[in-house]
Amino acid sequence: DADVTQTPRNRITKTGKRIMLECSQTKGHDRMYWYRQDPGLGLRLIYYSFDVKDINKGEISDGYSVSRQAQAKFSLSLESAIPNQTALYFCATSDPGQGVYEQYFGPGTRLTVT
């Protein structure tokens, strides 16, 4: 089984709709991240969480919100989706406290906003 899972894997939604992307991990890592990937721009950080009580904005948090329900679960919400939020979204985990500086990524969610 995959260590970092994301649901759904693909989603098409309409402008103005609320949508939630979910991420779960079995790696036991404290830190979780949400990124979006756009062609030619690499990955940009939306939000990150160092533990259940710690949520931080990344470089492109406008229009997004997150919830860290447990150590293993980190959800990303688009309150009112707009077309320029069409992108590939990745969840990731890490644990520098255990010397794990690299991040482990989920398979991604492809979101299309029409």
Next chain:
Amino acid sequence: AQSVTQLDSQVPVFEEAPVELRCNYSSSVSVYLFWYVQYPNQGLQLLLKYLSGSTLVKGINGFEAEFNKSQTSFHLRKPSVHISDTAEYFCAVIPPGAGGTSYGKLTFGQGTILTVHP
């Protein structure tokens, strides 16, 4: 703050040819360096990392990278590529240690699409 520049957005090569994907970074502090690979329709997978020690790092699938502190570079190389190496490659950095707004945050380059032709 850190920044990462991948100097080539696309690199086409023929099968069995050598390849180098270039990565330069800027940082006011020391950093750890990573190369990730993203195969079509998949997530990112760690290819190799440099934390300390030998500046020549070997990774999976025959790839290696050399950390050059004076040139702030971390170029990725493979002596002979295969069709299956066709993917997008990302260079990334993270500052070690505690404190500061960059703590724990990975900064990615824009990506290099490697296309291996038969």
